[in-house]
Amino acid sequence: MADTELWLSERQTPELSLSIKVKETLYRKTSPFQEILIVDSYQFGLVLFLDGTFQTTERDEFFYHEMITHVPLLSHPRPEKVLVIGGGDGGTLREILKHKSIKEAILVEIDKDVVEASKRFLPFYRSFEGDKRYTIEIADGIEYVKKNENLFDIIIVDSTDPVGPATGLFSEDFYRNCHRSLKEDGILVVQSESPFLHIQLIRDIKATISKIFSMSMVYTVPVPTYPSGYWSFTVGSKRYDPSIPLRVPDFETKYYTPEIHRASFALPRFLRDACF
Secondary structure, three states: OOOOOEEEEEEEEOOEEEEEEEEEEEEEEEOOOOEEEEEEEOOOEEEEEEOOEEEEEOOOHHHHHHHHHHHHHHHOOOOOEEEEEEOOOOHHHHHHOOOOOOOEEEEEEOOHHHHHHHHHHOOOHHHHOOOOOEEEEEOOHHHHHHOOOOOEEEEEEEOOOOOHHHHHHHOHHHHHHHHHHEEEEEEEEEEOOOOOOOHHHHHHHHHHHHHHOOEEEEEEEEOOOOHHHEEEEEEEEOOOOOOOOOOOOOOOOOOOOHHHHHHOOOOOHHHHHHHO
16 A cells, blocks of 8 residues: 655745645644644654744744844844834844843743644754743733833834734734834834735735835845745834944844845835835
8 A cells, every 4th residue: 555645835925835745743823812823744844834824944944034133133223122013933032132131031822732842842942942041922922022112122013914813913003002112213123924925915015015114125045835936024123224233143043144134125126016
């Protein structure tokens, strides 16, 4: 009898899917917010799926986590207090805590089951186990930023796609509350989906952040497992130019370099024309 193969697919658009061959299913649970699935795959190693979509993989996570983190942090002269909304897998926290200037990093995740499953099966938390500078709060990030003012140097919105519990993380009210939660020279960065597939969403996010922050920009990164393999971030800054790194990292990276930092803001014409 032929071996049975297990393949897992994400329907990235009605006409596009990405499939991976699975070695083993490690964890599956339906939380109050979403279905959580962790598998071991042949091509990408450990993979976290939420509601049937790729969230992070062991093999390609560094593209996303390094660029959502080091671009804003290295554009700020001395970030000390950082808020992460979402990011329960721990990858963004890992990158933040590489910065020696950080005194406090707070991760606000709405789904405790994502955090617990990630701590059990994914490798990210193990790299900073015992670090006293971070805390995790199980709470709604939308409500959390309403309660704080002039507190954070950097806010990173490491959200899922704009559906279900993440929908409000793409609203003008939320961005205004983030602006209020930042210090007078603070920086906000949000993941803003695929330039190839979601250009209208990027245009809307950029336009909204431009109304609130004195400076707003879009930058891009390849992420092999994300829809189209081409991803974007939108940043709002109160003072500093986010396209200019002020420091060279004194820690190991796999993708980020100061040259990549600058180049990521050089947008292809179709994206530049859409956003500016």
